[in-house]
Amino acid sequence: MATKAEARQREILDAAAICFARRGFHQTTMDDICREVKLSPGSVYRYYRSKDAIIAAFVEDDSRDLSDLLRQVGQQSDLWQGLDWLVDQLLAAISSPLYAELSAEIGSETMHNPRIASLVRQSDQANHQALIKLFSLAQQRGQLATNLDLPQIADLIIVLIDGLTWRKGLYPEHDLTLYATDLKHTIKYLLSGTRF
Structure with missing residues (x-):
């Protein structure tokens, strides 16, 4: 409470x-x-x-929320079900009122405010490391191949989520759940190790 x-x-x-x-x-x-x-x-x-302190709080909250979600995925026995659940949670968060608009404002501020840019980078790096840690755990459990480029895969997943956040800000009327199935398939493809 x-x-x-x-x-x-x-x-x-x-x-x-x-x-x-x-x-x-x-x-x-x-x-x-x-x-x-x-x-x-x-x-x-x-x-x-200050407003900077408020933005910093938003960034910290967002990073903490994602860290909590990733921890919950790591506690599930089935990685794939956990990732499906994670995608649903992320799309719901992005779709919540004001989230995309606020993300765009913070993103814009990173271009002009070194302090905010540093906070956002730290948060992004923490999220990146948390994803790598989750996938490393899955490798230890034998759920993922051991020859994957985990840093690159984590980068690509973050790019996908960032892109959807931007799209929601640009087109608030879009229902992001329409992307859920394809996003889940894309993440599974990236983690499958399949290459053209």
Whole structure:
């Protein structure tokens, strides 16, 4: 159960996401976020000193969520069922309100803000390593061939998910579940070791 402080942080982040999606990162002020969450500036600044700190919290939350999902896949006995479940979870997350818009705002900010770029790269590298760790575990269990280029496969899977996130931002009306079956097949193909 979330503590009062954690619940308050979540309220502030939810309000910030709405503001960023509505006006963009640079056009949004901390006062806008205070008004949206209906808290005084002092209350908001107690948790987040700047918009950069809010973006950092979004990045950390996203990385932690993916790490939790990958850990759950690793606990399943059947890798393939676990990966199918993972794809469903990721597509649901990308399809949730504001996720794609917020991802686009964060992505844009990485082009101009070295601090945010560094945070996003660290998160991406952590996600990449977590995928490699999951696939290495599957190799140890005899569920994957041992001659796979795991770093490259992990890169390609992340690219696929990033691409779908971008598409959802560009076409919010698209139902991403339509891609689920093909995405699952593509990931299985990449992990099969089959080459043309």
